[in-house]
Amino acid sequence: MSELRKAYDRYIEEKGRWVSERLAGKYMVSQESRYVRPFRIFGNVWYVGDSWVCVHLIDTGDGLLLIDSGNCGATAMLVQAIWEAGFNPADVKWLVLSHGHFDHIGGALFFRRMFGTKIYLGEPDARAFREKPELSLIHVAGDPALELFEPDCEINDGDVISFGKTEIQFYLVPGHTEGCIAAFFDVTGGDRTVRAGYYGGFGFNTLQKAFLDDIGDTAHETRNIYLNSLAKVRNEKVELFLGNHCGNNDTLGRMQKLLDGDRDAFIDSECWGEFLDKKRDELVALMADPAQN
Numbered sequence: 001m002s003e004l005r006k007a008y009d010r011y012i013e014e015k016g017r018w019v020s021e022r023l024a025g026k027y028m029v030s031q032e033s034r035y036v037r038p039f040r041i042f043g044n045v046w047y048v049g050d051s052w053v054c055v056h057l058i059d060t061g062d063g064l065l066l067i068d069s070g071n072c073g074a075t076a077m078l079v080q081a082i083w084e085a086g087f088n089p090a091d092v093k094w095l096v097l098s099h100g101h102f103d104h105i106g107g108a109l110f111f112r113r114m115f116g117t118k119i120y121l122g123e124p125d126a127r128a129f130r131e132k133p134e135l136s137l138i139h140v141a142g143d144p145a146l147e148l149f150e151p152d153c154e155i156n157d158g159d160v161i162s163f164g165k166t167e168i169q170f171y172l173v174p175g176h177t178e179g180c181i182a183a184f185f186d187v188t189g190g191d192r193t194v195r196a197g198y199y200g201g202f203g204f205n206t207l208q209k210a211f212l213d214d215i216g217d218t219a220h221e222t223r224n225i226y227l228n229s230l231a232k233v234r235n236e237k238v239e240l241f242l243g244n245h246c247g248n249n250d251t252l253g254r255m256q257k258l259l260d261g262d263r264d265a266f267i268d269s270e271c272w273g274e275f276l277d278k279k280r281d282e283l284v285a286l287m288a289d290p291a292q293n
């Protein structure tokens with residue numbers, strides 16, 4: 001067998017092993033099958049994420065704002081979605097990250113290096129990138145190109161920040177990560193203005209006993225912190241609930257209703273509170289599970 005063929009076979013063998021050994025390799029592969037054609041959610045807010053991880057584009061009237069930057073390895077799809085929505089990716093001036101996990105920071109460095117986009121991240125997650133980079137989970141992401149970074153701006157609890165003509169009220173809602181952000185802002189469509197609400201991370205993967213014990217939270221205090229965060233923003237006025245992952249607000253089901261002609265498919269004053277209450281109840285049940293204590 002030729003040396004060239006041996007080198008090729010070695011490459012294929014290593015590559016296969018490399019992917020399968022990564023816990024979350026399944027999230028990296030077959031990205032294109034998750035492509036979602038972008039659509040206008042309401043007013044100046046567009047959906048440019050995939051069928052698993054949400055990305056929202058806000059046309060602020062003076063530059064584009066992205067909320068999250070897609071799964072690792074999905075940057076080309078995000079760029080395609082922004083073009084397909086009718087915008088130029090080079091006009092993305094700001095990127096607000098929901099939290100510092102591999103499936104939300106995928107395109108962050110690309111946008112900063114390519115277009116000078118300013119990256120915003122909750123202060124505790126910016127600190128985690130410096131001091132406990134393993135909490136980003138990039139080592140299980142299966143993407144050799146993924147790197148951590150210093151954000152341009154760190155978001156603190158209670159910050160109010162203007163992006164073009166859009167003013168966002170931020171809170172920190174620690175739990176899923178310490179630096180998860182919640183965001184509230186006005187969205188105008190036609191002659192109506194509605195209040196949008198966003199909660200930057202609901203997953204219980206970081207609340208499991210094995211995970212908390214491993215990172216040194218043996219009292220599992222993170223779960224109480226998560227419950228407090230839900231309560232903190234539960235009664236915010238939210239008429240337009242934007243998901244962090246598609247399951248949060250049934251993004252794809254509502255998309256179908258939009259396509260079927262319901263222009264208000266995403267306008268819903270109840271679903272924010274209902275979903276936060278559901279997560280509270282699920283977490284209380286997890287905390288009562290003997291296998292989790």
Ligand SMILES: [Zn+2]
Nearest residue numbers: 101176201203
């Ligand atoms: Zn996460």
